[in-house]
Amino acid sequence: MEPTSEEAAEFDKLDFLKLDGVDRQGRRIVRIVGKFFPAAAFSKDKLHAYILHKLKFLSVEAGGPSFVVVYFHTGVENSVNNPGLLTLRWLYESLPPESKHGIDAIYFVHPGLQSRLLLATLGRMFLSEGFYAKVNYVPRIEFMWSYIDSDQLEVPEFAWEYDDNLECRPYFDYGSASEDLRHVPHIGHPHCVT
DSSP states (O other): OOOOHHHHHHHHHHTSEEEEEEOTTSOEEEEEEGGGOOTTTSOHHHHHHHHHHHHHHHHHHHTSSOEEEEEEOTTOOHHHHOOOHHHHHHHHHTSOHHHHHHEEEEEEESOOHHHHHHHHHHHHHHSOHHHHHTEEEESSGGGGGGTSOGGGSOOOHHHHHHHHHHHHOGGGSTTOOOSOGGGSOOTTSTTTOO
């Protein structure tokens, strides 16, 4: 089922799913911005049709099925734009095999503690082993640059602001503390004052 041109245009305006540049291995990047994800605004069927439409376009444009997904979890709220594990599983399992196997890596940017715990526990039960093995947690944007050149990925402004907030509060950064805290600005530092 293909989305109508009006539905596709409506989804495109949300800018939650976009084809960006290429990673360091030459694979196309599918950027997903969780804050803009229309989990509550559209039916699962329309959302699924749009995602399949975009992935078909990606396979044709990239000249091959191999790609990576960069998912920005920054600003996701459960009641507004969080699709939930079961919806993610449904979407993933209903992808055509070439799209499913074409996902080489999933970079999960700014995962919260709750997201990490859910994926580590329930994710192992509700998501396929193949999907779960592709997930890489990226607690800060700067760590993306070891996989992707910075000019190849459009990072939303609010994600940069969240990263700046982590610089001022390193304990918010679950699992990736700075080795040398002497260079972390203190709370009274002008960079950290809001």
